[in-house]
Amino acid sequence: xxxxxxxxxxxxxxxxxxxxxxxxxxxxxxxxxxxxxxxxxxxxxxxxxxxxxxxxxxxxxxxxxxxxxxxxxxxxxxxxxxxxxxxxxxxxxxxxxxxxxxxxxxxxxxxxxxxxxxxxxxxxxxxx
Amino acid sequence: xxxxxxxxxxxxxxxxxxxxxxxxxxxxxxxxxxxxxxxxxxxxxxxxxxxxxxxxxxxxxxxxxxxxxxxxxxxxxxxxxxxxxxxxxxxxxxxxxxxxxxxxxxxxxxxxxxxxxxxxxxxxxxxxxxxxxxxxxxxxxxxxxxxxxxxxxxxxxxxxxxxxxxxxxxxxxxxxxxxxxxxxxxxxxxxxxxxxxxxxxxxxxxxxxxxxxxxxxxxxxxxxxxxxxxxxxxxxxxxxxxxxxxxxxxxxxxxxxxxxxxxxxxxxxxxxxxxxxxxxxxxxxxxxxxxxxxxxxxxxxxxxxxxxxxxxxxxxxxxxxxxxxxxxxxxxxxxxxxxxxxxxxxxxxxxxxxxxxxxxxxxxxxxxxxxxxxxxxxxxxxxxxxxxxxxxxxxxxxxxxxxxxxxxxxxxxxxxxxxxxxxxxxxxxxxxxxxxxxxxxxxxxxxxxxxxxxxxxxxxxxxxxxxxxxxxxxxxxxxxxxxxxxxxxxxxxxxxxxxxxxxxxxxxxxxxxxxxxxxxxxxxxxxxxxxxxxxxxxxxxxxxxxxxxxxxxxxxxxxxxxxxxxxxxxxxxxxxxxxxxxxxxxxxxxx
Numbered sequence: 001x002x003x004x005x006x007x008x009x010x011x012x013x014x015x016x017x018x019x020x021x022x023x024x025x026x027x028x029x030x031x032x033x034x035x036x037x038x039x040x041x042x043x044x045x046x047x048x049x050x051x052x053x054x055x056x057x058x059x060x061x062x063x064x065x066x067x068x069x070x071x072x073x074x075x076x077x078x079x080x081x082x083x084x085x086x087x088x089x090x091x092x093x094x095x096x097x098x099x100x101x102x103x104x105x106x107x108x109x110x111x112x113x114x115x116x117x118x119x120x121x122x123x124x125x126x127x128x
Numbered sequence: 129x130x131x132x133x134x135x136x137x138x139x140x141x142x143x144x145x146x147x148x149x150x151x152x153x154x155x156x157x158x159x160x161x162x163x164x165x166x167x168x169x170x171x172x173x174x175x176x177x178x179x180x181x182x183x184x185x186x187x188x189x190x191x192x193x194x195x196x197x198x199x200x201x202x203x204x205x206x207x208x209x210x211x212x213x214x215x216x217x218x219x220x221x222x223x224x225x226x227x228x229x230x231x232x233x234x235x236x237x238x239x240x241x242x243x244x245x246x247x248x249x250x251x252x253x254x255x256x257x258x259x260x261x262x263x264x265x266x267x268x269x270x271x272x273x274x275x276x277x278x279x280x281x282x283x284x285x286x287x288x289x290x291x292x293x294x295x296x297x298x299x300x301x302x303x304x305x306x307x308x309x310x311x312x313x314x315x316x317x318x319x320x321x322x323x324x325x326x327x328x329x330x331x332x333x334x335x336x337x338x339x340x341x342x343x344x345x346x347x348x349x350x351x352x353x354x355x356x357x358x359x360x361x362x363x364x365x366x367x368x369x370x371x372x373x374x375x376x377x378x379x380x381x382x383x384x385x386x387x388x389x390x391x392x393x394x395x396x397x398x399x400x401x402x403x404x405x406x407x408x409x410x411x412x413x414x415x416x417x418x419x420x421x422x423x424x425x426x427x428x429x430x431x432x433x434x435x436x437x438x439x440x441x442x443x444x445x446x447x448x449x450x451x452x453x454x455x456x457x458x459x460x461x462x463x464x465x466x467x468x469x470x471x472x473x474x475x476x477x478x479x480x481x482x483x484x485x486x487x488x489x490x491x492x493x494x495x496x497x498x499x500x501x502x503x504x505x506x507x508x509x510x511x512x513x514x515x516x517x518x519x520x521x522x523x524x525x526x527x528x529x530x531x532x533x534x535x536x537x538x539x540x541x542x543x544x545x546x547x548x549x550x551x552x553x554x555x556x557x558x559x560x561x562x563x564x565x566x567x568x569x570x571x572x573x574x575x576x577x578x579x580x581x582x583x584x585x586x587x588x589x590x591x592x593x594x595x596x597x598x599x600x601x602x603x604x605x606x607x608x609x610x611x612x613x614x615x616x617x618x619x620x621x622x623x624x625x626x627x628x629x630x631x632x633x634x635x636x637x638x639x640x641x642x643x644x645x646x647x648x649x650x651x652x653x654x655x656x657x658x659x660x661x662x663x664x665x666x667x668x669x670x671x672x673x674x675x676x677x678x679x680x681x682x683x684x685x686x687x688x689x690x691x692x693x694x695x696x697x698x699x700x701x702x703x704x705x706x707x708x709x710x711x712x713x714x715x716x717x718x719x
Contacts, residue, residue, distance in 0.1 A: 024390075026390075045163070045166075045312070046166050046272070046312045047312060047394060048272075048309070048310070048311060048312030048313060048389055049389060049390055049394075051308065051309040051310075051311075051312070051389070052309055052386050052389045052390050053390075055309050055386075059428055060423060060427055060428065074163055076150065076159075076163070076167055077311075079308070080306075080308035080309075080311055081308075083308035084308050084309050096158060099149075099153065099158070102149070103146075106142050106145065106146055107139065107142050107306075108138070109135070110306060110308075111139075111302040111303060111305050111306070112302070112303045112304075112305075112307055112308075112378075112432065113431045113432060114308050114309070118428070118429070118431045119431055120303070120378075120431065120432055121135070121302075122299075122302075122434075122435065122437075122438040122441075123431070123435065123438075
């Protein structure tokens with residue numbers, strides 16, 4: 001998962017093929033043709049609506065462009081963001097990216113399927 | 129019981145390691161308290177009135193004796209506040225009249241979990257490691273996520289069972305554990321599963337309730353209900369699906385929770401539960417769930433369709449333990465009590481605390497954690513150890529936390545009942561009061577909980593003290609008395625035949641009494657919320673109110689009629705008059 005600094009994100013804000021989606025919008029109503037990046041917003045990190053939006057974009061709509069997490073983005077939610085279909089994130093400025101990598105290294109696998117690995121553990125690993 | 133695989137074990141160990149990482153960053157100041165709070169909550173760590181509270185997950189209530197011993201160790205070694213914390217708590221609660229705050233104990237909850245009240249946060253990661261060493265954790269026991277799955281305390285052993293719900297509970301547990309999309313829902317999300325003719329899991333009071341069914345031609349599936357819940361707005365769940373094939377339950381729940389995650393209100397915590405969404409949207413919600421489910425099947429390819437192989441793998445953990453012939457009994461152990469007083473106690477215990485079993489040679493026995501001197505559902509370290517010993521000696525090493533805050537031993541040989549009775553009695557766990565008045569449900573209340581408006585434990589104690597006479601208790605018969613210290617309803621006051629709710633007015637404790645609630649069991653009838661009898665009562669009046677209500681019942685009852693049946697037949701008015709007749713204070717007037 002690509003971690004982007006706030007400065008770099010701001011510099012890319014004029015990207016012609018990027019759109020920002022409010023977290024109460026239905027991504028299925030979105031014309032995706034020609035869209036290279038979709039920014040999904042976390043007004044607070046405890047507001048989980050963008051996880052469902054990312055999942056719908058990645059899995060349901062097979063969106064292949066970049067899905068970027070913006071807003072109140074903390075390192076402790078990066079793994080679940082990645083699993084929901086995000087591939088980049090703009091960390092809140094106080095976050096230490098040095099602590100991020102070990103979050104990704106922790107769990108070798110999860111129980112349920114997700115946007116990255118659609119099959120649940122029981123189907124993939126025959127329950128072992 | 130479910131047997132952890134190497135994968136499960138590693139997963140829980142990693143979760144403990146992840147928690148330690150977060151705790152250390154919090155203590156080092158690089159993870160702020162605000163950012164840490166939702167993370168610790170999803171591991172079961174609240175910060176309460178005086179100290180943190182840990183809620184340990186007990187999936188659908190099942191515990192091994194080994195796990196009970198680990199809980200005993202946590203009670204003894206970790207549930208111990210510092211002198212400063214304890215003195216502050218004692219002096220503050222002392223001003224309200226609380227004379228003693230126990231330490232070093234666990235508390236069984238209505239959602240079949242176990243809580244501790246005094247563990248210092250700095251030691252919390254050590255406790256998570258200890259729990260992981262016995263295949264336990266606090267994952268999703270709090271926070272706005274899918275909580276511990278609860279079930280029938282007699283799952284797999286009940287004589288009226290249609291299908292054993294436990295394999296489905298376990299599959300649901302695994303599916304919901306660290307679900308990436310559903311960790312930050314609008315509000316908490318509770319699922320209960322019942323597989324018997326009688327609903328012993330208060331299923332219709334849950335965000336989602338699943339009733340396992342078997343059709344005439346042998347197909348297994350679920351009736352799915354949703355939108356139940358207590359709190360400020362008590363609502364009984366309504367049907368979403370009359371029959372959902374068993375292997376589709378994860379796909380279907382994914383649709384339900386996704387629609388809730390997208391649509392549920394987030395502007396007001398009191399209106400954020402799925403019950404409010406379903407009430408507001410009605411058929412529109414149902415249609416959206418069905419459309420989403422159709423897409424999960426048709427477009428996503430139904431990835432979470434449960435395979436027969438997986439069901440068989442999980443179900444293999446739930447085969448009944450090999451029936452060993454009980455060890456030879458000594459004459460005294462095996463003999464029925466000869467003393468008439470003891471014989472009466474024993475026969476009452478058989479009647480109330482012993483339930484029939486699928487296997488005619490076995491019984492399900494409830495150890496009563498409702499007795500004087502300890503709050504309902506409290507168990508100190510030595511009692512937890514005794515329970516572990518009893519489970520080993522009499523119940524194939526298994527016990528279950530019941531929705532009513534007791535422990536049930538599911539695999540007891542009928543021939544060993546006298547011996548178990550003697551052993552349990554010696555430990556103070558054989559009071560023959562299961563389902564009677566003093567087997568009341570009560571939350572920890574204002575002595576511990578930061579949310580509470582009033583104390584629950586002193587009310588429970590005052591009523592218990594008044595009704596210690598076993599003749600009287602048995603004459604009063606089966607009755608659900610439920611006490612909550614605030615409207616969050618952890619003590620399930622809405623579903624009590626008699627419900628007591630603590631409220632705070634002008635800094636003083638008051639109690640609202642309601643009548644006629646039901647959890648959905650055969651005794652109680654279809655799930656419904658009780659009705660309030662009138663203005664709140666002062667704490668000192670509550671035992672008199674209960675007595676007046678019970679006297680009214682005794683006066684009005686017909687032969688063999690229970691309290692709830694009499695109440696339904698006679699109606700509210702007579703009971704209301706009786707309650708109001710003992711009122712000495714008017715809540716509206718200053719004291």
